[in-house]
Amino acid sequence: MIRATSVLSLVILLILVLYFPSAHPPQHFVTQIRIEHQATTEFWGTDPATRIMARAMRMQDAAAEVSPIPKVADAPSTTGVNNAVAQEMAFVNQRLFNNPYFRSVDALLLLGSYRLATLLEWLPWLAAFTLATVADGWFVRLIKAKEFVQHDPEMFAVYTCLAIITTCATVVGFVVPVTLHPLVLPCVPLVISVLVGRALGCFHQRA
Numbered sequence: 001m002i003r004a005t006s007v008l009s010l011v012i013l014l015i016l017v018l019y020f021p022s023a024h025p026p027q028h029f030v031t032q033i034r035i036e037h038q039a040t041t042e043f044w045g046t047d048p049a050t051r052i053m054a055r056a057m058r059m060q061d062a063a064a065e066v067s068p069i070p071k072v073a074d075a076p077s078t079t080g081v082n083n084a085v086a087q088e089m090a091f092v093n094q095r096l097f098n099n100p101y102f103r104s105v106d107a108l109l110l111l112g113s114y115r116l117a118t119l120l121e122w123l124p125w126l127a128a129f130t131l132a133t134v135a136d137g138w139f140v141r142l143i144k145a146k147e148f149v150q151h152d153p154e155m156f157a158v159y160t161c162l163a164i165i166t167t168c169a170t171v172v173g174f175v176v177p178v179t180l181h182p183l184v185l186p187c188v189p190l191v192i193s194v195l196v197g198r199a200l201g202c203f204h205q206r207a
Contacts, residue, residue, distance in 0.1 A: 005161040009168040016172050021104035024177050029107035032177050033114050040118065043182040048121060055117040060110050112174040115185055122186040130193035137200030144201075152202045159199035166192050 041049040170188045173180065 001157045002160050002164070006164050009165055013168045013171055017108075017175055020175055020177060021101055021108050024104060025100065026103045026107035028177055029104065029111045032179065033111055035179055036114065036118075036182075039179070040182050052114065052117045052121050055120065056110070056114040059113040059117060108175050108177075111177070115174045115180070118182070119185045119188065123189065126186065126189045126193075130189055133193040133197035134200065135197075137197030140201035141203055156199050156202035159195050159202065163192055163195040163199060166195065 037049060037053060040052060166188070170185075170192075173184070173188075
Protein backbone atom coordinates (compact mmCIF):
# COMPACT_ATOMS: atom_id res chain seq x y z
CA MET A 1 0.00 0.00 0.00
CA ILE A 2 2.77 2.42 0.94
CA ARG A 3 4.79 1.56 -2.17
CA ALA A 4 1.79 1.95 -4.47
CA THR A 5 0.88 5.28 -2.88
CA SER A 6 4.46 6.52 -3.28
CA VAL A 7 4.66 5.55 -6.95
CA LEU A 8 1.22 6.95 -7.80
CA SER A 9 1.89 10.21 -5.95
CA LEU A 10 5.24 10.71 -7.67
CA VAL A 11 3.76 9.99 -11.11
CA ILE A 12 0.94 12.50 -10.57
CA LEU A 13 3.49 15.00 -9.22
CA LEU A 14 5.67 14.64 -12.32
CA ILE A 15 2.71 14.95 -14.69
CA LEU A 16 1.44 18.12 -13.03
CA VAL A 17 4.87 19.77 -12.81
CA LEU A 18 5.44 19.14 -16.53
CA TYR A 19 1.89 20.20 -17.43
CA PHE A 20 1.79 23.61 -15.74
CA PRO A 21 4.47 25.24 -17.98
CA SER A 22 2.65 24.09 -21.09
CA ALA A 23 -0.69 25.46 -19.91
CA HIS A 24 0.44 28.86 -18.65
CA PRO A 25 2.75 31.52 -20.12
CA PRO A 26 5.75 32.71 -18.07
CA GLN A 27 4.04 36.04 -17.36
CA HIS A 28 1.36 34.16 -15.41
CA PHE A 29 3.90 32.73 -12.96
CA VAL A 30 5.66 36.09 -12.58
CA THR A 31 2.35 37.81 -11.87
CA GLN A 32 1.58 35.16 -9.29
CA ILE A 33 4.87 35.89 -7.51
CA ARG A 34 4.03 39.59 -7.38
CA ILE A 35 0.58 38.90 -5.94
CA GLU A 36 1.91 36.58 -3.26
CA HIS A 37 4.79 38.90 -2.40
CA GLN A 38 2.29 41.71 -1.86
CA ALA A 39 0.14 39.42 0.29
CA THR A 40 3.18 38.30 2.29
CA THR A 41 4.22 41.92 2.84
CA GLU A 42 0.76 42.84 4.12
CA PHE A 43 0.42 39.75 6.33
CA TRP A 44 3.94 39.24 7.76
CA GLY A 45 5.56 42.65 7.28
CA THR A 46 8.17 44.21 5.02
CA ASP A 47 11.32 42.69 6.53
CA PRO A 48 10.21 39.02 6.35
CA ALA A 49 8.86 39.54 2.84
CA THR A 50 12.15 41.08 1.73
CA ARG A 51 14.14 38.19 3.23
CA ILE A 52 11.89 35.70 1.47
CA MET A 53 12.31 37.40 -1.90
CA ALA A 54 16.09 37.69 -1.49
CA ARG A 55 16.36 34.02 -0.55
CA ALA A 56 14.21 33.04 -3.53
CA MET A 57 16.45 34.97 -5.92
CA ARG A 58 19.57 33.31 -4.47
CA MET A 59 17.95 29.91 -4.85
CA GLN A 60 16.98 30.70 -8.44
CA ASP A 61 20.53 31.79 -9.27
CA ALA A 62 21.93 28.61 -7.74
CA ALA A 63 19.41 26.47 -9.62
CA ALA A 64 20.29 28.20 -12.91
CA GLU A 65 23.89 27.02 -12.56
CA VAL A 66 22.88 23.35 -12.55
CA SER A 67 19.71 23.55 -14.63
CA PRO A 68 19.58 21.22 -17.67
CA ILE A 69 17.52 23.82 -19.54
CA PRO A 70 19.71 25.34 -22.27
CA LYS A 71 20.38 29.05 -22.44
CA VAL A 72 21.00 31.33 -25.38
CA ALA A 73 24.57 31.91 -24.22
CA ASP A 74 25.17 28.15 -24.46
CA ALA A 75 24.29 28.04 -28.16
CA PRO A 76 27.07 26.91 -30.51
CA SER A 77 29.12 29.66 -32.10
CA THR A 78 28.54 30.40 -35.76
CA THR A 79 31.99 31.88 -36.31
CA GLY A 80 33.80 30.44 -39.29
CA VAL A 81 30.80 28.99 -41.12
CA ASN A 82 29.10 30.21 -44.27
CA ASN A 83 25.94 32.32 -44.23
CA ALA A 84 23.50 29.53 -45.06
CA VAL A 85 24.75 27.30 -42.28
CA ALA A 86 24.92 30.24 -39.87
CA GLN A 87 21.31 31.18 -40.60
CA GLU A 88 20.15 27.59 -40.14
CA MET A 89 22.02 27.29 -36.85
CA ALA A 90 20.58 30.60 -35.65
CA PHE A 91 17.07 29.37 -36.51
CA VAL A 92 17.60 26.10 -34.66
CA ASN A 93 19.12 27.90 -31.68
CA GLN A 94 16.19 30.29 -31.55
CA ARG A 95 13.66 27.48 -31.50
CA LEU A 96 15.64 25.42 -29.01
CA PHE A 97 16.96 28.02 -26.58
CA ASN A 98 14.09 30.53 -26.77
CA ASN A 99 11.26 28.04 -26.51
CA PRO A 100 8.17 29.41 -24.68
CA TYR A 101 7.91 26.16 -22.74
CA PHE A 102 11.45 26.55 -21.38
CA ARG A 103 10.72 30.15 -20.41
CA SER A 104 7.61 28.97 -18.57
CA VAL A 105 9.71 26.33 -16.80
CA ASP A 106 12.12 29.05 -15.65
CA ALA A 107 9.22 31.14 -14.34
CA LEU A 108 7.70 28.08 -12.66
CA LEU A 109 11.01 27.37 -10.92
CA LEU A 110 11.10 30.97 -9.72
CA LEU A 111 7.60 30.61 -8.26
CA GLY A 112 8.63 27.35 -6.61
CA SER A 113 11.75 29.00 -5.21
CA TYR A 114 9.69 31.83 -3.74
CA ARG A 115 7.27 29.48 -2.02
CA LEU A 116 10.07 27.26 -0.77
CA ALA A 117 11.80 30.37 0.60
CA THR A 118 8.54 31.24 2.36
CA LEU A 119 8.48 27.82 3.99
CA LEU A 120 12.15 28.05 5.01
CA GLU A 121 11.55 31.47 6.57
CA TRP A 122 9.16 29.98 9.12
CA LEU A 123 10.71 26.53 9.50
CA PRO A 124 12.86 27.46 12.55
CA TRP A 125 9.73 28.66 14.36
CA LEU A 126 8.01 25.34 13.65
CA ALA A 127 10.97 23.11 14.53
CA ALA A 128 9.98 22.83 18.21
CA PHE A 129 6.49 21.55 17.37
CA THR A 130 7.89 19.14 14.78
CA LEU A 131 10.42 17.69 17.23
CA ALA A 132 7.74 17.41 19.92
CA THR A 133 5.33 15.45 17.72
CA VAL A 134 8.07 13.08 16.51
CA ALA A 135 9.31 12.57 20.08
CA ASP A 136 5.73 11.92 21.22
CA GLY A 137 5.33 9.24 18.55
CA TRP A 138 8.63 7.66 19.55
CA PHE A 139 7.59 7.53 23.25
CA VAL A 140 4.20 6.05 22.34
CA ARG A 141 5.99 3.37 20.35
CA LEU A 142 8.37 2.68 23.24
CA ILE A 143 5.55 2.47 25.80
CA LYS A 144 3.59 0.06 23.60
CA ALA A 145 6.65 -2.16 23.35
CA LYS A 146 7.15 -2.17 27.13
CA GLU A 147 3.48 -2.96 27.74
CA PHE A 148 3.43 -5.65 25.02
CA VAL A 149 0.63 -3.80 23.26
CA GLN A 150 0.06 -4.93 19.69
CA HIS A 151 1.17 -2.46 17.07
CA ASP A 152 -1.28 -1.38 14.38
CA PRO A 153 0.19 -1.95 10.90
CA GLU A 154 -2.97 -0.76 9.19
CA MET A 155 -2.90 2.62 10.88
CA PHE A 156 0.86 2.85 10.33
CA ALA A 157 0.24 2.38 6.59
CA VAL A 158 -2.59 4.94 6.62
CA TYR A 159 -0.56 7.62 8.39
CA THR A 160 2.51 6.95 6.24
CA CYS A 161 0.48 7.16 3.03
CA LEU A 162 -1.13 10.40 4.19
CA ALA A 163 2.32 11.84 4.96
CA ILE A 164 3.55 10.84 1.48
CA ILE A 165 0.49 12.34 -0.21
CA THR A 166 0.81 15.54 1.81
CA THR A 167 4.49 15.87 0.91
CA CYS A 168 3.82 15.38 -2.81
CA ALA A 169 0.87 17.78 -2.64
CA THR A 170 3.20 20.33 -1.04
CA VAL A 171 5.65 20.02 -3.93
CA VAL A 172 2.78 20.53 -6.37
CA GLY A 173 1.66 23.48 -4.26
CA PHE A 174 5.08 25.07 -4.75
CA VAL A 175 4.42 25.42 -8.49
CA VAL A 176 0.64 25.50 -8.90
CA PRO A 177 -0.23 28.90 -10.42
CA VAL A 178 -2.98 29.85 -7.97
CA THR A 179 -2.80 32.29 -5.07
CA LEU A 180 -1.98 30.66 -1.72
CA HIS A 181 -2.70 32.28 1.61
CA PRO A 182 0.49 33.19 3.53
CA LEU A 183 -0.47 30.72 6.29
CA VAL A 184 -0.81 27.69 3.99
CA LEU A 185 2.87 26.82 3.52
CA PRO A 186 3.94 27.34 7.17
CA CYS A 187 1.19 24.91 8.21
CA VAL A 188 2.48 22.12 5.98
CA PRO A 189 5.34 20.99 8.29
CA LEU A 190 2.87 20.89 11.18
CA VAL A 191 0.56 18.51 9.34
CA ILE A 192 3.40 16.30 8.10
CA SER A 193 5.04 16.12 11.53
CA VAL A 194 1.72 15.07 13.13
CA LEU A 195 1.28 12.31 10.56
CA VAL A 196 4.88 11.12 10.99
CA GLY A 197 4.50 11.12 14.75
CA ARG A 198 1.30 9.10 14.57
CA ALA A 199 2.87 6.65 12.12
CA LEU A 200 5.89 6.25 14.39
CA GLY A 201 3.58 5.53 17.33
CA CYS A 202 1.95 2.69 15.38
CA PHE A 203 5.22 1.16 14.18
CA HIS A 204 6.23 -2.16 15.73
CA GLN A 205 9.14 -2.28 18.16
CA ARG A 206 10.38 -5.32 20.01
CA ALA A 207 10.42 -5.02 23.76
